[in-house]
Amino acid sequence: MSFDSLGLSAELLRAVSDKGYSTPTPIQSQAIPHILAGSDLMGGAQTGTGKTAGFTLPLLHRLTLSGRASHARRPVRALVLTPTRELAAQVGESVVVYGKYLPLRSAVIFGGVKINPQLQKLRAGVDILVATPGRLLDHIGQKSVDLSQVEILVLDEADRMLDMGFIRDIRKILALLPKQKQTLLFSATFSDEIKQLSKGLLHSPALVEVARHNTASERVSQVIHPVDSHRKRELLSHLIGSNNWRQVLVFNRTKHSCNRLAEQLTTDGISATAIHGNKSQGARTRALADFKSGKVRVLVATDIAARGLDINQLPHVINYELPNVAEDYVHRIGRTGRAGNEGQALSLVCIDELKLLNDIERLLKREIPRVIFDDFLPDPSIKAVPINNGRGTNRRPGGRDHSANRAANDNRTHHSRGGKRSHAAHRS
Ligand code: AMP
Numbered sequence: 001m002s003f004d005s006l007g008l009s010a011e012l013l014r015a016v017s018d019k020g021y022s023t024p025t026p027i028q029s030q031a032i033p034h035i036l037a038g039s040d041l042m043g044g045a046q047t048g049t050g051k052t053a054g055f056t057l058p059l060l061h062r063l064t065l066s067g068r069a070s071h072a073r074r075p076v077r078a079l080v081l082t083p084t085r086e087l088a089a090q091v092g093e094s095v096v097v098y099g100k101y102l103p104l105r106s107a108v109i110f111g112g113v114k115i116n117p118q119l120q121k122l123r124a125g126v127d128i129l130v131a132t133p134g135r136l137l138d139h140i141g142q143k144s145v146d147l148s149q150v151e152i153l154v155l156d157e158a159d160r161m162l163d164m165g166f167i168r169d170i171r172k173i174l175a176l177l178p179k180q181k182q183t184l185l186f187s188a189t190f191s192d193e194i195k196q197l198s199k200g201l202l203h204s205p206a207l208v209e210v211a212r213h214n215t216a217s218e219r220v221s222q223v224i225h226p227v228d229s230h231r232k233r234e235l236l237s238h239l240i241g242s243n244n245w246r247q248v249l250v251f252n253r254t255k256h257s258c259n260r261l262a263e264q265l266t267t268d269g270i271s272a273t274a275i276h277g278n279k280s281q282g283a284r285t286r287a288l289a290d291f292k293s294g295k296v297r298v299l300v301a302t303d304i305a306a307r308g309l310d311i312n313q314l315p316h317v318i319n320y321e322l323p324n325v326a327e328d329y330v331h332r333i334g335r336t337g338r339a340g341n342e343g344q345a346l347s348l349v350c351i352d353e354l355k356l357l358n359d360i361e362r363l364l365k366r367e368i369p370r371v372i373f374d375d376f377l378p379d380p381s382i383k384a385v386p387i388n389n390g391r392g393t394n395r396r397p398g399g400r401d402h403s404a405n406r407a408a409n410d411n412r413t414h415h416s417r418g419g420k421r422s423h424a425a426h427r428s
Pocket of ligand 1: 021022023024025028046049050051052053
């Protein structure tokens with residue numbers, strides 16, 4: 001992907017190019033379109049991911065569009081709050097660098113320095129104000145700043161602002177802003193406190209989260225269900241039905257298998273729809289809307305179709321077929337357990353997929369626990385295939401000897417169709 005395709009103005013693209021950036025970072029390519037479209041946004045990203053440009057570029061774009069830059073007395077139209085003066089200075093610098101071809105004015109205000117130069121700057125009028133909460137409140141107290149015209153609010157490193165005890169200051173500032181505005185919240189972590197803050201502040205936010213490379217979130221519980229390939233669909237329906245799951249994203253490798261599975265689930269009485277590249281944009285939007293509203297319980301997707309999906313609080317992801325590329329597994333399960341919520345990722349794995357499973361476990365550097373449903377086990381005549389580089393072998397499916405083929409640190413549980421059967425399956 002290039003910067004050109006994001007929809008930013010020529011002036012901004014020129015500034016980006018002057019800076020020497022050729023491709024947007026993941027947080028930039030994901031966040032910029034949402035911000036340009038006017039959505040509120042919850043961004044899970046740490047410093048170093050390129051998040052500053054991720055919000056600064058579209059913020060500048062939108063301010064230019066809303067076009068009041070020529071007013072002599074410029075009201076503050078974008079407010080960026082940061083926890084520290086270093087970060088404020090850094091963001092302020094980005095605003096100057098990316099906005100160098102635009103007729104916008106900005107100021108950075110933080111404590112520990114004289115207030116007079118800041119007063120002068122504010123008096124002259126600024127479009128974009130970058131501030132730490134304490135010093136901003138000083139200015140508010142002196143009536144040197146008017147926040148009643150703010151169109152875009154950014155809370156940068158919100159978790160750090162709360163850690164530093166700024167919540168009351170932030171709330172005081174928020175009370176002075178117009179209700180109608182676009183709010184972007186960036187945080188490296190999503191504590192209960194952050195969730196609480198965002199609940200009152202963000203309206204239907206787009207959620208953009210960049211995981212550190214190839215690490216699966218600890219909030220996602222992962223499990224493998226070994227199963228005969230012919231029984232997968234039955235097991236899937238059983239899992240969804242018996243647990244009464246209402247919102248499940250299911251992954252398949254091909255468009256064709258997505259369609260077929262969605263049809264079969266519907267036949268089983270579980271409302272499902274498929275989403276993939278062969279569907280028109282309209283059909284995809286409708287499928288997603290139905291899934292989000294709860295009209296359909298299951299969305300069956302290919303890896304590519306799922307990339308652009310924006311679904312908050314998705315509780316269950318099921319790999320009906322493992323991906324061919326191990327990294328895609330991490331992307332898939334990263335669709336759940338977002339924004340501090342718990343998530344569950346299940347993989348239905350048949351004997352043909354043990355090599356793919358092996359690749360995934362090698363990438364994750366750990367073994368994923370197996371939970372076996374006796375009723376759905378593969379044909380016992382199928383020979384066990386080694387996994388984990390000889391550290392262990394898969395249980396001989398259907399065999400009665402549960403100990404023979406178990407990896408040293410394996411952790412398996414058996415279920416029967418009627419529910420959990422307590423079983424001496426844990427062994428270390
Ligand atoms: P940030 O996470 O915003 O603090 O940015 C981290 C660093 O990445 C900063 O030094 C940026 O200048 C740099 N950076 C931001 N976007 C890009 C990009 N698209 N390509 C290369 N470097 C970038």
